[in-house]
Amino acid sequence: MVDDQVSIPILTDSDIVSARQQARELAKRFSFSSSELAGIAAAISELARNIVSYATQGTVNVSLIEEANKKGILVIVEDQGPGISDIPLAMQDGYSTSNSLGLGLPGVKRLMDSFEIQSEIGKGTTVIVKKWVLR
């Protein structure tokens, strides 16, 4: 049996590519449409890049889940970086401390069906997102 879960350590920009590719491969086993697969890949790319940009290292965990006759993908992205002091601010379109577009976090929320973020200053950040297969 093939594992229905992958865990990808994130340290460099090539890990970002490998995380989105492995997630896409895993998600293909459920009948996600190709545009949903592209959305999942884009969301993981944003979350993994935030690790490289702000937290230096962390992990992307992707698993296939089944719940009350629906199927989907669960992505948990965690780091032990500096944390985010004002989460509502970080979730605003256009807010960036690195002079970037500030669309990563709010964009991921739009792409996925559920979005949770926990962060503690000096301890790190965890983002948990889910996407269900449309039926």
Added chain:
Amino acid sequence: MKVPILKQGNILIATIQSALTDNDLLSLQDNLAHQVIQYRSQGVVIDITELDVMDSFATRTLRNIANILKLRGAKTIIVGMQPDVAFAMVQLGLTLPDIKTARDLDEGLTLLK
């Protein structure tokens, strides 16, 4: 070079052939900036048919490339964006303002004529 750049008359054609890391995108930016000067190119077509994701970094880099090339007197055309990739890009809130796009290489080259 991860992204081959082909010279065709006064036009450069950069064809992305696999998933790119952030550093690959930055070297594409550098290479195009140099070659446009070196060959006095008037237009650059970037074929992104094989690009797996247009995330914030890729979008920002393509915008930078178009701005740099404009300052060096060359037009940039992005061709071949897959509908699924475009769909995710729009949901992320990403746009390519002021950059011309075309469906495929032929259409892109026509725009430069």
